[in-house]
């Protein structure tokens with residue numbers, strides 16, 4: 001598709017559609033909207049607009065569609081796969097000024113939000129209600145960005161991912177229409193599930209201008225344990241057995257020893273530097289949780305754990321789990337001289353050990369610095385591989401390793417991306433993962449966005 005660059009007339013007409021301080025083509029603004037948190041090369045938009053209402057977004061979309069101007073949504077820019085990089089220039093819509101929590105209906109477990117609301121701010125506001133919005137990607141992300149990427153996090157195993165929390169969506173389309181999807185009822189069997197179509201579509205089908213999200217009750221009681229093992233394989237086995245045992249953990253994370261070393265250094269922890277499983281259980285009574293923790297201990301002992309540390313007090317638990325939460329940013333911060341390639345495959349839990357074997361084989365004897373971080377209960381593995389900036393040869397080696405591990409994951413019934421989305425980096429796996437159904441995805445894209453102006457260059461190979 002041939003797009004138009006923004007000329008003076010476009011700039012003047014777009015500027016006139018919003019208050020003058022909400023349109024910018026300034027150098028630093030364009031730079032700030034040229035890259036996300038991934039290692040994908042930056043690409044600047046030609047202008048940035050901060051919309052403040054759904055109708056404004058709809059009018060801008062209609063204008064961009066008429067004039068064949070690419071348009072890309074922007075939440076916090078915390079994506080890890082180049083998802084919001086405006087690859088073809090054009091306009092970026094930055095939602096940071098559409099950040100109002102419009103209504104909280106605590107008795108219905110629901111909140112109405114604008115797309116620029118940051119999920120931590122929503123949870124802060126919800127504190128007094130005893131409710132919270134569970135999906136938690138770790139970075140400071142917006143609801144619009146989380147919906148577009150179908151974000152998840154450390155408690156997805158228990159609470160689900162963003163798609164499980166969207167009851168209603170308002171979406172602005174390229175023809176200037178705003179459509180309302182879904183219902184405030186907690187269940188429905190009515191018609192096609194267009195919400196699920198838009199969640200995870202990375203802003204390629206329409207622009208989210210509002211949402212009603214489901215909330216969950218804060219757990220009455222919780223218990224946590226830190227368990228270390230002589231090897232990743234044994235830790236992986238314990239994860240599998242915990243799942244098979246039906247213990248229903250709220251968190252089941254597996255970190256390699258290099259992560260523990262970094263967390264000890266950066267967060268002042270004193271954990272043994274070994275492969276470590278972080279587990280958490282939520283429930284209604286301490287007695288129930290003590291029983292579950294006892295069963296978890298049996299499983300971990302049978303699978304050869306070195307140390308099972310249960311019953312962490314609230315403050316120690318918070319300190320350790322906060323360090324886990326901050327780990328992604330710690331890695332980036334600690335290696336400013338390196339690019340970080342983040343693998344994001346997910347496999348059925350029965351294939352988890354096989355994936356660990358494949359990772360061990362790929363990395364053995366390579367001298368590559370890696371961090372093994374896994375939302376293990378979901379079979380979702382991030383292998384963060386570091387590569388000095390500018391070392392093209394090593395970057396190719398890293399890419400080849402990740403390509404082979406993705407291929408392996410697909411062979412065992414998994415996916416190229418458990419949570420970061422396709423963006424730029426995973427487009428090459430779409431044919432292998434989706435086969436003929438990719439053609440149907442393309443037809444859906446053409447139906448909603450016939451000129452291809454929405455976040456062009458993403459998802460499709």
Ligand SMILES: Cc1cc2nc3c(=O)[nH]c(=O)nc-3n(C[C@H](O)[C@H](O)[C@H](O)COP(=O)(O)OP(=O)(O)OC[C@H]3O[C@@H](n4cnc5c(N)ncnc54)[C@H](O)[C@@H]3O)c2cc1C
Pocket residue numbers: 036037072073074075076077078079080083084095115136137138139140141142143144145146147148149150151152153154202203204206207208209327328329419420455
């Ligand atoms: C340290 C770190 C840890 C992370 N850990 C996790 C994790 O555990 N799990 C996880 O899932 N992710 C994780 N992420 C990735 C990231 O935080 C999520 O993908 C998040 O959902 C991105 O939200 P955002 O607001 O930054 O969106 P952006 O990055 O700005 O945008 C994301 C996508 O949404 C589109 N978009 C934005 N707003 C709209 C809108 N209103 N309508 C339509 N499209 C829109 C953009 O065009 C883009 O395609 C992590 C990131 C970092 C930096």
